[in-house]
Amino acid sequence: xxxxxxxxxxxxxxxxxxxxxxxxxxxxxxxxxxxxxxxxxxxxxxxxxxxxxxxxxxxxxxxxxxxxxxxxxxxxxxxxxxxxxxxxxxxxxxxxxxxxxxxxxxxxxxxxxxxxxxxxxxxxxxxxxxxxxxxxxxxxxxxxxxxxxxxxxxxxxxxxxxxxxxxxxxxxxxxxxxxxxxxxxxxxxxxxxxxxxxxxxxxxxxxxxxxxxxxxxxxxxxxxxxxxxxxxxxxxxxxxxxxxxxxxxxxxxxxxxxxxxxxxxxxxxxxxxxxxxxxxxxxxxxxxxxxxxxxxxxxxxxxxxxxxxxxxxxxxxxxxxxxxxxxxxxxxxxxxxxxxxxxxxxxxxxxxxxxxxxxxxxxxxxxxxxxxxxxxxxxxxxxxxxxxxxxxxxxxxxxxxxxxxxxxxxxxxxxxxxxxxxxxxxxxxxxxxxxxxxxxxxxxxxxxxxxxxxxxxxxxxxxxxxxxxxxxxxxxxxxxxxxxxxxxxx
Numbered sequence: 001x002x003x004x005x006x007x008x009x010x011x012x013x014x015x016x017x018x019x020x021x022x023x024x025x026x027x028x029x030x031x032x033x034x035x036x037x038x039x040x041x042x043x044x045x046x047x048x049x050x051x052x053x054x055x056x057x058x059x060x061x062x063x064x065x066x067x068x069x070x071x072x073x074x075x076x077x078x079x080x081x082x083x084x085x086x087x088x089x090x091x092x093x094x095x096x097x098x099x100x101x102x103x104x105x106x107x108x109x110x111x112x113x114x115x116x117x118x119x120x121x122x123x124x125x126x127x128x129x130x131x132x133x134x135x136x137x138x139x140x141x142x143x144x145x146x147x148x149x150x151x152x153x154x155x156x157x158x159x160x161x162x163x164x165x166x167x168x169x170x171x172x173x174x175x176x177x178x179x180x181x182x183x184x185x186x187x188x189x190x191x192x193x194x195x196x197x198x199x200x201x202x203x204x205x206x207x208x209x210x211x212x213x214x215x216x217x218x219x220x221x222x223x224x225x226x227x228x229x230x231x232x233x234x235x236x237x238x239x240x241x242x243x244x245x246x247x248x249x250x251x252x253x254x255x256x257x258x259x260x261x262x263x264x265x266x267x268x269x270x271x272x273x274x275x276x277x278x279x280x281x282x283x284x285x286x287x288x289x290x291x292x293x294x295x296x297x298x299x300x301x302x303x304x305x306x307x308x309x310x311x312x313x314x315x316x317x318x319x320x321x322x323x324x325x326x327x328x329x330x331x332x333x334x335x336x337x338x339x340x341x342x343x344x345x346x347x348x349x350x351x352x353x354x355x356x357x358x359x360x361x362x363x364x365x366x367x368x369x370x371x372x373x374x375x376x377x378x379x380x381x382x383x384x385x386x387x388x389x390x391x392x393x394x395x396x397x398x399x400x401x402x403x404x405x406x407x408x409x410x411x412x413x414x415x416x417x418x419x420x421x422x423x424x425x426x427x428x429x430x431x432x433x434x435x436x437x438x439x440x441x442x443x444x445x446x447x448x449x450x451x452x453x454x455x456x457x458x459x460x461x462x463x464x465x466x467x468x469x470x471x472x473x474x475x476x477x478x479x480x481x482x483x484x485x486x487x488x489x490x
Contacts, residue, residue: 032165042298068117073125076250083217087153089119128247143175161278169273182266186242190223193238202293202406208461220244229282232434234487240270290355294398306363326391440480442473
């Protein structure tokens with residue numbers, strides 16, 4: 001098995017190597033786009049299934065809207081177009097033809113579209129143009145819709161999962177009769193994301209609101225969950241936006257109230273993407289490979305036989321298949337790897353690299369002793385357990401591993417939260433330790449921009465649980481009532 005560059009030596013290279021060597025994704029023939037391989041996609045599918053159920057449990061339904069958006073739609077909401085204009089891919093023609101000189105194909109100049117189309121960077125405009133036809137009365141509200149889709153944002157510097165020109169995501173788009181309902185929805189979905197990321201992905205997050213300059217283009221308020229990676233950089237793990245009536249006004253979406261008046265609808269949108277897979281890798285994994293929390297691992301347990309003869313394999317297989325059946329009955333996903341082409345040592349390294357939470361090894365001596373060997377990926381510890389009761393033992397162990405992975409990540413995250421009171425200390429901590437910095441800010445966009453330009457640190461969020469505290473801004477010295485969360489970020 002090929003070894004990985006260590007995180008300490010080169011964190012970025014370690015990450016890129018791990019994604020490829022663990023068979024999760026690779027760069028494609030299209031610049032800036034990735035191929036998500038079956039193992040990486042299996043992780044996304046498990047995330048998708050869980051989130052989809054959480055959305056449906058909160059009353060949402062799935063729908064699908066076009067990938068192409070007329071350019072005129074995007075221009076209807078001024079802040080929105082300003083926020084996405086530099087990332088848009090534009091379709092101008094609809095046909096190719098053979099080049100006259102036989103050199104290949106060219107765009108047919110006679111096949112120019114009457115109106116250029118934007119390849120979906122996000123769907124607010126196409127959806128709100130549709131909602132105009134759906135909403136007539138207060139009886140039509142709320143609309144609680146989610147879409148699973150791909151989007152295109154023309155990134156110049158890309159990295160697998162973290163930043164690619166095309167990526168997969170879900171985007172919720174809801175319409176409400178009142179401002180209060182819309183705000184409750186935006187906050188509810190932020191909490192759904194936090195629940196999922198913490199309890200399924202094992203990643204601790206800080207919930208907060210974005211500063212005005214960091215809000216989603218067209219939003220009145222953006223809520224986010226912020227996570228901390230092992231290298232001391234932050235990653236935005238999910239956002240939920242209160243859009244006010246901006247899109248309803250832009251697309252003239254009104255409803256008749258119970259009192260008979262015409263009112264503009266209130267809106268939210270919210271989303272997470274395959275970027276979360278990057279967060280999963282960078283939060284938990286080590287120099288040996290992936291470390292996957294059991295709740296999100298496509299394969300939670302792998303069983304590897306160790307044998308010299310076909311007769312031994314046959315005997316081991318009977319026991320292994322019985323264990324696999326018992327685990328399956330408890331809802332645990334299991335793979336039994338009885339391939340003869342690969343030696344056990346190769347398999348051990350392969351499943352360690354891929355982050356399988358639990359490995360069960362069974363050999364002839366184990367059968368003689370009525371036991372199996374258990375190896376856990378999170379701590380690399382091994383122990384023996386009786387064959388009788390092994391399924392219950394593994395179920396309890398998976399819960400223990402899930403809790404341990406989260407606790408380890410939280411301990412690391414908490415060790416990288418530092419309160420500072422001066423700009424000198426701010427810069428020193430940022431350069432020497434990294435992580436989250438809690439510092440006073442005077443609320444001005446000018447100071448925020450200066451700090452960003454001088455240090456590359458941004459305000460990740462204003463924590464929802466931040467307490468009122470008299471202080472002075474670390475940069476300007478102006479009065480401040482609350483600390484905000486700064487960090488360098490992906």
